[in-house]
Amino acid sequence: MPSENPILNIFIDTRKPITEICSRKLVISQENERLRDVLNLMLAKGFRKIPIVDKPRHLKGIVTSIDILDLLGGGEKYKIFKKNKKSMDLRVEKFMTRHVRTINFKTNIKKSIEIFKREGFGLCPVADSKKILGVISDQDFVKQVNKTLGIKVYEVMVERPIIAKKGYSVYDTAKMMCRGGFRRLPVVEDDILLGIMTPTDILLYLHKNGIEDNLVLDRTRIEKVMNREPVTIREDTDLLSAINVMKRENVGGLPVVEDDELAGIITERDILEVLI
Numbered sequence: 001m002p003s004e005n006p007i008l009n010i011f012i013d014t015r016k017p018i019t020e021i022c023s024r025k026l027v028i029s030q031e032n033e034r035l036r037d038v039l040n041l042m043l044a045k046g047f048r049k050i051p052i053v054d055k056p057r058h059l060k061g062i063v064t065s066i067d068i069l070d071l072l073g074g075g076e077k078y079k080i081f082k083k084n085k086k087s088m089d090l091r092v093e094k095f096m097t098r099h100v101r102t103i104n105f106k107t108n109i110k111k112s113i114e115i116f117k118r119e120g121f122g123l124c125p126v127a128d129s130k131k132i133l134g135v136i137s138d139q140d141f142v143k144q145v146n147k148t149l150g151i152k153v154y155e156v157m158v159e160r161p162i163i164a165k166k167g168y169s170v171y172d173t174a175k176m177m178c179r180g181g182f183r184r185l186p187v188v189e190d191d192i193l194l195g196i197m198t199p200t201d202i203l204l205y206l207h208k209n210g211i212e213d214n215l216v217l218d219r220t221r222i223e224k225v226m227n228r229e230p231v232t233i234r235e236d237t238d239l240l241s242a243i244n245v246m247k248r249e250n251v252g253g254l255p256v257v258e259d260d261e262l263a264g265i266i267t268e269r270d271i272l273e274v275l276i
Helices: 035-045 065-074 078-083 109-118 138-142 170-180 199-208 212-217 239-249 268-275
Strands: 049-053 059-064 123-128 131-137 185-189 192-197 253-258 261-267
Touching (some): 035 065, 059 123, 065 170, 065 212, 109 123, 138 239, 138 268, 170 185, 170 199, 170 212, 185 261, 199 212, 239 253, 239 268, 261 268
16 A cells, blocks of 8 residues: 655655645647647757647647657657648647646645656646646656665666667657657667667757658668767665756666666656655
């Protein structure tokens, strides 16, 4: 059974409203915006998820980097893109995720955690009725930790994560990400970590080369696209140190490496599971 006193209680009063810790720094778009504009906004601001609103700022849906990768050819939404002649002028309302669960701004942190966990973590908009006021993410909870817990990275990390090989194509990697909902894929050969791939890496590659409409034909090897110098951490590192590295580098996950070999991966979601 879930603990009545989660570790997170050490750092925050979970009786307080969720607005105490949610992010008020919003990057939003409107449902009549074009695909190219939302993609540009996402890449410029470094956000993986963008709430979609109408003019009164009522939440209408959400667009994620995975949604766009799916649309451009990684998944089922490609049918929409193809039907609309692969136009980057496609309106957001055609492909955004609708019926997004929100958390009322008066809801306390304890109840919000329950909703957040039930919805599968990630990000939930915080709203007053339908008007969006902020968002709550894994990071907002995890960054509350400010002292050591006596927990090591190896106690929390995922061992044997799903990986990609350097010879995989950009297209095949995009399909893997869309099917599995992966935020990051370590690139490994003979157990050695060579790099890491994220949906944003693929979107940046397509955007910089002006080939957003050509993903399904792209056979470029990911070794030419991947981040070759990902920030890593050792498995005997204290969990607080891992959290501080994530904050400093503004990343949501770290490959765990021993002697250049991939031992696992640790993400904000893994840490949040422990905290709650």
